Amino acid sequence: MAKNAIVGQSGGPTSVINASLAGVFESCKSRGAGKVYGMLHGVAGLLERRVCVLDDKLHGALDIELLKRTPSSYLGSCRYKLPDWHTPEGEAVYQKLFAILQELEIGYFFYIGGNDSMDTIGKLADYGAHIGSEIRFMGVPKTIDNDLMVTDHTPGYGSAAKYIGVVMKEIIRDATVYGTKYVTIVEIMGRNAGWLTSAAALAKAEDCEGVDMICLPEVPFNVDHFVEKVERMQKAKPSIVIAVSEGVKLEDGRYVCELADDVHAVDAFGHKALTGTARFLANTVARRLDTKTRCIELSTLQRCAGHLTSRTDITEAYQVGGAAAKAAFEGHTGEMVALDRISNAPYQCGTSLHPICEVANLEKKVPLEWVNADHTAMTQDFIDYAMPLIQAELTPIYVEGLPHHIYLPEA
Incomplete structure (x- = not known):
C-alpha cells in the first residue's frame, strides 16, 4: 500500500510559496503517493490534528495554476518552535506528532519555510532517526529575506x-x-x-x-x-x-x-x-x-504582491517543491533543496541537496564587498546577482478587474 505524504507552510508567507506547495503536491502524486495531506497552520496545527486532504481541494490544472498565482500561504502558517526532544516534556510533543503521522500513514513529510522551519525539519528528522521511523523529512526553502545558507537565493526573494x-x-x-x-x-x-x-x-x-x-x-x-x-x-x-x-x-x-x-x-x-x-x-x-x-x-x-510576481521566482519555487518530493521518494531525509546558479547570461539555475545542519539557525548576509565605500549604494556585483531573479511576469488570472485567488476558508 502506498504511503501518504504531508506538507506544511511555516513562517512569513511570500507571493510564490504556494508554487512550492503545488510542486510538492504534483510531484508526490506523480510518484505514487496515496493521499497528500496539508497541515493547516503548520506543525502547530498538526499537533491539533488540523489537516486537509489536498487531493480533495485541488481539482485539475486550473486549480494548480490558481494556486501558483495566489500569494500568501494557502494552508495557513505558524511560528511554532518545537522543543528539545531530549527532555521528558519535549519528547511528549514528538510522541504526539509521530503518533498523528502514524495514524495518517505518512511516509513523506515536507515543510516549506525559512531558517526556523528548517530547524523544525532538523529536529523531526533527528527524532525520527532516534526512534527508527521510516518517515522522510525534507525542507523546501522559502523566505523573502534571502538569508538561507547553501542556496544561491531563496524562492520568494x-x-x-x-x-x-x-x-x-x-x-x-x-x-x-x-x-x-x-x-x-x-x-x-x-x-x-x-x-x-x-x-x-x-x-x-x-x-x-x-x-x-x-x-x-x-x-x-x-x-x-x-x-x-x-x-x-x-x-x-x-x-x-x-x-x-x-x-x-x-x-x-x-x-x-x-x-x-x-x-x-x-x-x-x-x-x-x-x-x-x-x-x-x-x-x-x-x-x-x-x-x-x-x-x-x-x-x-x-x-x-502577487500582481508583481517574478516568473523566474515562481518557476523556481515550483521547481524546489518538486525536487524535494523527488528526493524524499528516492530515500533522502533531513535535507533541504538548494538552488545553484550555473550562469548569469543566459541565466541558468539547478538544484542540489544539503543536510539541514548546514541551514538551520544560520543566516546568510549581504557580502560587504557588494556595498560601496561610502555605505550608501550597492555595487554592480549585486545588480548582476539580483537582476536575473526579477525577470518576466506571471500575470494573475483576473475576474471582473481583480486577481482571482484560491483559498481554504478553514485555514
Whole structure:
C-alpha cells in the first residue's frame, strides 16, 4: 500500500510559496503517493490534528495554476518552535506528532519555510532517526529575506525584490514633483540581512536616478552620521529618497527602532518585532534639518504582491517543491533543496541537496564587498546577482478587474 505524504507552510508567507506547495503536491502524486495531506497552520496545527486532504481541494490544472498565482500561504502558517526532544516534556510533543503521522500513514513529510522551519525539519528528522521511523523529512526553502545558507537565493526573494524595485521607482518619481526640500525614508523588511533593502538599488536605470542612500543591517548605523549625509546630499539635490532596513543596528547592537517609544513584542523564536525605524529617522531628520520628511513602511506589501510576481521566482519555487518530493521518494531525509546558479547570461539555475545542519539557525548576509565605500549604494556585483531573479511576469488570472485567488476558508 502506498504511503501518504504531508506538507506544511511555516513562517512569513511570500507571493510564490504556494508554487512550492503545488510542486510538492504534483510531484508526490506523480510518484505514487496515496493521499497528500496539508497541515493547516503548520506543525502547530498538526499537533491539533488540523489537516486537509489536498487531493480533495485541488481539482485539475486550473486549480494548480490558481494556486501558483495566489500569494500568501494557502494552508495557513505558524511560528511554532518545537522543543528539545531530549527532555521528558519535549519528547511528549514528538510522541504526539509521530503518533498523528502514524495514524495518517505518512511516509513523506515536507515543510516549506525559512531558517526556523528548517530547524523544525532538523529536529523531526533527528527524532525520527532516534526512534527508527521510516518517515522522510525534507525542507523546501522559502523566505523573502534571502538569508538561507547553501542556496544561491531563496524562492520568494525574486518577487519581493521586483516589488521593491518597482515601488522605489514610483516613489522616486512622486518625491521629485515639487522641487522643494524633502526627505523620504522607506522602511524595508530585513532583520539581520539586508538583501531586500539592497533591492532598492534595482530602481536605478536610464529612466530613473535611483535611491540616494541604502542602509543595511550588515553595516553599523550611526544616527549623527546619517543626518550629516542627508544634509550633504540635500546641498546637491533637494529631494532625497532613502531605503533603510528595519533591522539597522547601532554599534552597540541595539536596533535603531528601539530608540523610539514603540513596544516591540517577541515571537516564539525570540525574534523581536521590528517597526518604526523609518518613522524615527524621519522625525530625527525633521528636528535637526530644515526640511520636510515622510516615512513609508512597505511592511507586508513586500511579501504579498502577487500582481508583481517574478516568473523566474515562481518557476523556481515550483521547481524546489518538486525536487524535494523527488528526493524524499528516492530515500533522502533531513535535507533541504538548494538552488545553484550555473550562469548569469543566459541565466541558468539547478538544484542540489544539503543536510539541514548546514541551514538551520544560520543566516546568510549581504557580502560587504557588494556595498560601496561610502555605505550608501550597492555595487554592480549585486545588480548582476539580483537582476536575473526579477525577470518576466506571471500575470494573475483576473475576474471582473481583480486577481482571482484560491483559498481554504478553514485555514
